[in-house]
Amino acid sequence: MAKRRFIQAINDAMFEEMERDPRIILFGEDVEISMFGDTKGLRDHFGPDRVRDTPICEALLTGMAVGMAAAGWRPVLHMMFSNFMYTGFDAIANQMSKLHLMTGGQMKLPITVMAGFGGGRSTAAQHSDCPYPLFMNLGGINVAVPSNAGDAKGLFKTAVRSNDPAIFLEPGGRGGELGEVPDGEHLVSFGKAAIRREGRDVTIVAIGAMVKLADQAAKALAANGVEAEIIDPRTLVPLDEETILASIAKTRRLVIVDEARDRCSAASQIAAVAADRGFGLLKAPVKRVTVPNVCMPYAPVLERSVYPSSERIVSTVLALVSNQEAI
Amino acid sequence: MRNDYQNPSQETLLAMYERMLVIRETEEYLGAQFRAGELPAGVHLYIGQEASGVGICAHLSDEDWITSTHRGHGHFLAKGGDPYAMIAEIHAKADGVCGGFGGTMHVADLSRGILGANGIVGGGLGIATGAAFAAKLDGKGKVAACFFGDGAANQGTLMEAMNVASLWKLPLLLVCEHNGWSEFTRSEVATSGNILDRAQPFGIPAQEVDGNDVGAVWRVAGEMIEAMRNDGGPGLLLTHTYRTRGHVEAEINFLSQSYRSEEEVASWEARDPLDRAVALLAETGMATEEILVVRERVKTLIDAAAARAQAAPDPDPALVKSMMFSEVDAW
Numbered sequence: 333m334a335k336r337r338f339i340q341a342i343n344d345a346m347f348e349e350m351e352r353d354p355r356i357i358l359f360g361e362d363v364e365i366s367m368f369g370d371t372k373g374l375r376d377h378f379g380p381d382r383v384r385d386t387p388i389c390e391a392l393l394t395g396m397a398v399g400m401a402a403a404g405w406r407p408v409l410h411m412m413f414s415n416f417m418y419t420g421f422d423a424i425a426n427q428m429s430k431l432h433l434m435t436g437g438q439m440k441l442p443i444t445v446m447a448g449f450g451g452g453r454s455t456a457a458q459h460s461d462c463p464y465p466l467f468m469n470l471g472g473i474n475v476a477v478p479s480n481a482g483d484a485k486g487l488f489k490t491a492v493r494s495n496d497p498a499i500f501l502e503p504g505g506r507g508g509e510l511g512e513v514p515d516g517e518h519l520v521s522f523g524k525a526a527i528r529r530e531g532r533d534v535t536i537v538a539i540g541a542m543v544k545l546a547d548q549a550a551k552a553l554a555a556n557g558v559e560a561e562i563i564d565p566r567t568l569v570p571l572d573e574e575t576i577l578a579s580i581a582k583t584r585r586l587v588i589v590d591e592a593r594d595r596c597s598a599a600s601q602i603a604a605v606a607a608d609r610g611f612g613l614l615k616a617p618v619k620r621v622t623v624p625n626v627c628m629p630y631a632p633v634l635e636r637s638v639y640p641s642s643e644r645i646v647s648t649v650l651a652l653v654s655n656q657e658a659i
Numbered sequence: 660m661r662n663d664y665q666n667p668s669q670e671t672l673l674a675m676y677e678r679m680l681v682i683r684e685t686e687e688y689l690g691a692q693f694r695a696g697e698l699p700a701g702v703h704l705y706i707g708q709e710a711s712g713v714g715i716c717a718h719l720s721d722e723d724w725i726t727s728t729h730r731g732h733g734h735f736l737a738k739g740g741d742p743y744a745m746i747a748e749i750h751a752k753a754d755g756v757c758g759g760f761g762g763t764m765h766v767a768d769l770s771r772g773i774l775g776a777n778g779i780v781g782g783g784l785g786i787a788t789g790a791a792f793a794a795k796l797d798g799k800g801k802v803a804a805c806f807f808g809d810g811a812a813n814q815g816t817l818m819e820a821m822n823v824a825s826l827w828k829l830p831l832l833l834v835c836e837h838n839g840w841s842e843f844t845r846s847e848v849a850t851s852g853n854i855l856d857r858a859q860p861f862g863i864p865a866q867e868v869d870g871n872d873v874g875a876v877w878r879v880a881g882e883m884i885e886a887m888r889n890d891g892g893p894g895l896l897l898t899h900t901y902r903t904r905g906h907v908e909a910e911i912n913f914l915s916q917s918y919r920s921e922e923e924v925a926s927w928e929a930r931d932p933l934d935r936a937v938a939l940l941a942e943t944g945m946a947t948e949e950i951l952v953v954r955e956r957v958k959t960l961i962d963a964a965a966a967r968a969q970a971a972p973d974p975d976p977a978l979v980k981s982m983m984f985s986e987v988d989a990w
Contacts, residue, residue: 357796381796387826392819395785396792399803402774403724403793426779427786433982434765435775436758440985472983496984 333514339507341481342370345488346408350378356492357400359384360393360410368448368507371410390420397443398427401497406442408492414449414501415461428497429472444491446500448507450541450591451628451639460628460635462592464539467499468568468601474498474522475568479543481511483566486520494522503541523570527579531559534585534649537576537602538562542589542621542640549645558653568598576602577610584615585652589640594622616652621645664881667717667874669943675717675873676936677953679709682733683933684961685742689732689749689763693908697969699751701909702763704902705733707871710932711836711898712737714876715804718884724772724790724803726783728836730902731776734806735766738773743964752971759974760982780841781814783807784833788820791831791893800888802830810841812854824893825861831893832883833858836870838902843910843918858895870898871932874939901927 336344350356358374364385366372375383386393393409394417400407411417417424424445431439451460467475476491476498478484484502491498503509528543529550538546543564550560561579565572580586586606590599599620606618621640629635667675686704693702705712708730716737719725727734735745741756748755749763756768767775774790777783787805794801811817812835824831841849858865864886868879876898883894903924905911937950 387819387822389816389819389822392785392788392816392823395782395816396789396823399724399726399774399786399789399791400793401789402769402786403790403797403803405793405796407789422779423782423785427777427782429983431767431775432985433979434757434761435767435769436756436760437982437985438757438767438769439775474984495986 333512335510336481336513337507338481338484338503338509338511339369341485341511341513342488342502343372344513345485346371346374347377349489349492350374350382353406355404356406356408357382358408358410359386361386361388361412363410367412368502370502370507390416391422394420394423394445395427397445398423398431398441401441401443402431402439406492408444408446411445411447413459414447414463415458417445417447417463424467424473425470429470432472432496440495441497442492442495443497444500445497446502448503449501450503451623451635454630454632454635456630457627462623464499464501464568465592465597468598472497473569475501476522476566477501477540477568478566479538479540479564481509482513482518483520483526485513486518487522487566489519490522501540520566522567523572524566525572525575526564526566527575528562528564529560531561531583533558533560533583533653534587535561535563535576535579535583536587536589536645536649538564538589539568539598540591542591545640545642546589546645548642549649552642552646553649556650558649560649571602571605573605573609576605577613580606580610580613584613586614586618587621587645587648587652588618589621589645591623591640593625594620595625597622616655619648619652621648664878667877669940669945671717671877672874672936672940672943673945673953675713675877676933676940677957678713678737679873679933679936680954680957681742681961682709682713682736684957685736685746686732688961688965689746690904690908698749700763701907702749703730703907704904705730707903707927707932708836708838708900709733710873710876710936711834711870711900712806714873715832715834715880715896717877718881719772719802719804721771722799722801724774724787724794724801726774726787726790726805727776728783728806728808728811729764729776729778729780730808731764731766735768735773735776739771740766740768740773742961743967744768746964747968747971750968750971751973752968753974754968754971758978781807781811781816784811784814784816784820788823788829788831791824791829792827794830795827802832802884802887804832804834806834806836808841809835809837809839809846809850809854812857813841813849817857821858821861821863821893825863828890828892830887830891832887833893833895835895835897837897837899840902840906842906843914855895855897863893863895865895865897867897867899870900871930871935873932873936903928
């Protein structure tokens with residue numbers, strides 16, 4: 333085990349994978365200087381053919397990734413902030429996610445599209461979004477949202493080795509957290525959730541950076557005699573429904589923590605799965621701790637008022653276990 | 660050694676004429692099938708534009724890439740796609756080139772470098788730029804040709820593609836097939852200036868050609884593609900042509916009024932690219948009987964392909980769920 337910062341773990345994965353497979357090409361805005369640090373040093377090591385800054389033209393870049401992959405390369409497209417994925421959304425939604433089916437399976441698209449996402453840093457409405465619900469709805473794209481350094485490395489490697497498109501969302505400017513990264517070849521499979529903490533009273537499914545908040549909440553809950561089980565789905569497509577359902581079967585209560593806006597969030601989907609396949613297991617309503625249906629305000633005091641917090645998780649869980657209507 | 664692109668040989672002309680005939684026969688058949696209610700969706704026919712795709716694709720091999728448009732049957736066949744596999748696809752059959760999953764607007768054959776017709780206007784621009792980057796990385800002199808219409812020339816991604824392709828000296832041939840219409844909107848209403856001039860600020864060489872003259876298209880495209888194979892960077896080729904059929908065969912069913920005059924259509928029918936190819940062949944001394952032999956051969960080929968496609972089995976609905984990912988079983 334080595335202690336690595338989240339962003340360093342991604343950087344390690346990139347070095348190792350690009351060394352392993354000469355057909356991996358990294359391109360995107362400012363990948364050479366590396367704003368977040370995840371692509372640092374790659375240009376010097378692998379040269380301009382394989383690591384290349386692009387103009388700011390997301391609508392073209394996502395289409396280019398499709399063309400490069402169709403022509404036999406394995407592109408990694410860094411889009412910096414996930415909000416910029418909207419500018420490049422056409423080729424993601426209309427080409428990347430559909431061409432495998434449209435061509436009757438002829439076109440394999442080993443593409444990784446990565447970006448930093450999420451709020452909490454006063455980056456305001458256009459740099460704080462959490463767009464994975466959109467990608468989940470497209471159908472033909474895997475969606476990985478690691479919560480820690482070790483998973484970031486392992487999920488990134490799985491993404492670039494897959495022959496299907498993957499969206500890899502990293503915590504961007506929040507990527508400095510240290511974590512344990514297993515030594516040697518470390519791969520994390522898609523569709524395998526992790527149980528971060530075991531507990532008997534409530535299941536908390538927490539996505540990405542929300543795992544840390546859930547962990548803080550679980551400690552506070554334990555002090556109140558409530559044992560929370562924390563499930564980290566790690567990928568939203570594919571989603572490990574079985575692990576979530578098995579946990580509900582034990583705890584019979586479910587709270588989902590998601591920093592997407594509430595309406596049609598990943599939390600909504602997980603709640604739907606619980607209602608559909610786990611109805612008989614539940615003894616309380618499924619609750620979601622999300623961002624309300626607003627875009628992210630700038631002032632820290634405003635942002636804090638809408639961003640999920642460990643306090644909100646605690647109060648939601650306590651209301652559930654005391655059998656009151658939750659907040 | 661530079662090739663002489665002054666005049667295509669009789670053999671080349673005849674091969675191109677035959678390919679144009681394959682497109683025409685196939686599409687006449689498909690149009691009739693649609694009108695007879697035998698196709699599940701409307702088709703966007705390339706009839707009238709055949710010389711453009713054929714004159715360009717004559718210079719491309721299976722190793723080169725093309726992207727196409729919603730009007731993509733012609734490009735598919737021009738690039739060497741199998742007529743049976745395409746007709747079966749449009750008949751929504753399991754034997755279709757995309758197994759019945761893509762249909763008329765998405766015909767693709769990766770084994771022939773056909774990255775697909777595309778239902779999004781301008782959707783091929785990014786894909787072709789990426790394929791051109793791939794071709795450059797491959798370093799084997801391959802090129803990518805992006806077919807798009809004058810309607811797609813108004814998408815911002817054209818500017819983005821020209822910028823990247825010029826900066827990175829990508830072997831990207833941007834082929835704007837100017838047929839005068841953006842669906843049902845006249846080009847004069849939708850397009851400012853001259854599309855050819857749009858390449859100039861990017862330092863991209865641009866040429867225009869009579870897109871109904873297969874010999875002229877072949878000459879200009881040959882020069883541009885050869886330059887590209889020698890690390891020459893991108894080019895823009897504007898082919899002036901016209902679709903003598905509607906935007907989509909179904910349009911008569913939903914349009915409340917006509918959007919173009921019979922005279923306009925007739926004036927272009929008088930410049931039919933197939934008739935003009937016949938005239939070019941006659942100039943080379945080819946006898947009418949020899950041309951008729953080719954026509955019969957193509958008709959027999961397409962008739963047989965059509966009959967076989969009609970009898971082909973339907974696709975299996977059980978396959979749909981497995982088609983979104985190539986590795987769905989891996990997790």
